[in-house]
Amino acid sequence: MDIRHLRYFLAVARELNFTRAAQSLHMSVPPLSQRIKALEKSLGTELFDRSTHHTRLTAAGESLVPLAAGVVADFDAIPHLMRAGNRRETVRLAIPDVLNPHHRETLSQAMSALNNRYSFELRQIPSLDMESELLDRSVDLAISHVGTTHPDLSTVVLYSEPMGVLVDARTFPDRTELTTADLRGMRYARGPRHWDLRPADIGRRLADHGVDLSDDGLRFSDISGMLMLLRTGRTFAITPLESEAVRMVDPDEVAVLPVSDLDFGLTTYLVRKTADRWLDPVATYLRDARST
Numbered sequence: 001m002d003i004r005h006l007r008y009f010l011a012v013a014r015e016l017n018f019t020r021a022a023q024s025l026h027m028s029v030p031p032l033s034q035r036i037k038a039l040e041k042s043l044g045t046e047l048f049d050r051s052t053h054h055t056r057l058t059a060a061g062e063s064l065v066p067l068a069a070g071v072v073a074d075f076d077a078i079p080h081l082m083r084a085g086n087r088r089e090t091v092r093l094a095i096p097d098v099l100n101p102h103h104r105e106t107l108s109q110a111m112s113a114l115n116n117r118y119s120f121e122l123r124q125i126p127s128l129d130m131e132s133e134l135l136d137r138s139v140d141l142a143i144s145h146v147g148t149t150h151p152d153l154s155t156v157v158l159y160s161e162p163m164g165v166l167v168d169a170r171t172f173p174d175r176t177e178l179t180t181a182d183l184r185g186m187r188y189a190r191g192p193r194h195w196d197l198r199p200a201d202i203g204r205r206l207a208d209h210g211v212d213l214s215d216d217g218l219r220f221s222d223i224s225g226m227l228m229l230l231r232t233g234r235t236f237a238i239t240p241l242e243s244e245a246v247r248m249v250d251p252d253e254v255a256v257l258p259v260s261d262l263d264f265g266l267t268t269y270l271v272r273k274t275a276d277r278w279l280d281p282v283a284t285y286l287r288d289a290r291s292t
Contacts, residue, residue, distance in 0.1 A: 003075050005039040006068040008032055009047060011151045013065050016055045024150050072152075076275035079137070089118050091282060094134075094142040096127045096268075100161055100242055103268065107143070110289050118282060134273060141279060142271040154274040156287050160267045163202075164258040165236045166226070169251065177260045180209035188213045189229045189237040192221050202238075202264045209262070223248055230254055240266045 011021040012032070022032045040047050047061035057065070095107075111120045123139060130142040134153060147155050165178060167186075172178060183206070203213050218235065220226040223245050226237055231253075239245050239256070246256050270286055272279055 001039055001042040003072065005035055005042075006072055007152065008035045009039055009061075009064065010068055010072065012036060012048065012055065013057060013061060013068075014151045016057070018055060021151075073275040073277070076152075076273060088116075089278060090121060091118050091141055091279070092121045092123065092139045094123050094125050094130050094139040094144070096130075096143060096145055097124060098145070098240070098243060099143070100159070100240065100268065101244065101247065102242065103143075103159060106289050107286070110285055114282060114285060130271060134271060137273075140272065140276065141282065142269075144269050144271050145266060147267070147269050148271055152273055152275070153271055156270045156283065158268045158270050158286065160265045161240045161242055162258060162265050163238055164241045164256055166230060166239055166245070166249065167236045167255050167257065168230050168233075169253055169255045171234060172255060172257070175255070175257060178257045179261045180206065180211055180259060183211045183236060183259070184209075186211075186234045186236050187216065187218050189226060189235050190215060190219050191226065191237070192219070202262075205262060205264070227254060 008021075008025065011025050012018060015021040015024065018029050018033060022029045025032065036047065043060070043064075045060040046058050047064060049056040049058050093111075099107075111118075114120075125133060125139075127142075127145040130139070130144045130146065131148050131150060131153065133139045134142055135150070143158070165183065167178075172182065188211075206213055218229060220229050220237075226245065227249065229235055230237065241256065241258065249256065270283060272283060
């Protein structure tokens with residue numbers, strides 16, 4: 001038995017489903033099942049009841065959960081404890097490529113307020129890469145547009161912001177909002193991977209309204225390219241309504257409009273390793289600052 005067996009056990013105990021647990025651990029089901037059986041053999045008792053269609057914890061499994069969680073938490077705290085002699089803790093903070101301007105200012109104020117206890121090293125990486133960076137301990141804390149269900153990570157919603165569309169100002173003159181019907185037959189301009197903030201369910205809901213978001217090669221790599229594509233015809237892009245792109249466009253050239261019959265937004269999360277208790281003051285401050 002080693003620490004990995006306990007991590008595997010906690011993942012299955014959390015999901016009560018071997019398939020979902022394996023997905024959260026980025027592994028396949030057979031090796032996960034083998035490692036759970038090895039742990040059960042090592043402990044001399046069954047931890048899960050697999051006699052029904054549903055996986056359930058046995059009494060021994062329920063007893064092991066708090067013990068395993070404590071051992072894993074203490075193990076993960078070792079690097080921090082070794083650094084505890086430093087006067088100020090260094091927090092490696094990952095920020096996304098697209099950040100709400102108001103929240104960027106709030107984040108800067110928070111780092112200044114915590115400066116007497118923590119120093120911050122910023123890394124800008126795509127939200128899609130942040131989970132693996134946290135699990136690899138390449139970063140300590142992440143401001144991400146992508147949530148997580150990984151058993152070793154915890155998330156807090158910092159804020160949600162509405163999204164809308166950008167179109168050539170000549171396409172819908174004098175309009176203050178659009179409907180999904182207005183977008184039918186228009187081409188979707190897709191940005192680079194780290195700019196593609198469109199959640200999967202938004203794509204499905206737009207498709208349900210007859211809006212095609214298929215990738216036909218119409219792509220841009222920066223704001224200037226996006227503005228050029230929008231000027232080529234009936235084309236639209238999706239963006240948070242408070243983004244830098246919105247602030248930079250000329251309203252006489254590009255219209256930024258909400259979609260009245262589609263409630264869609266961009267959620268920003270604070271993500272970290274659950275076991276990193278030394279980050280509690282930072283996480284609490286950032287969580288409480290979200291509404292100020």
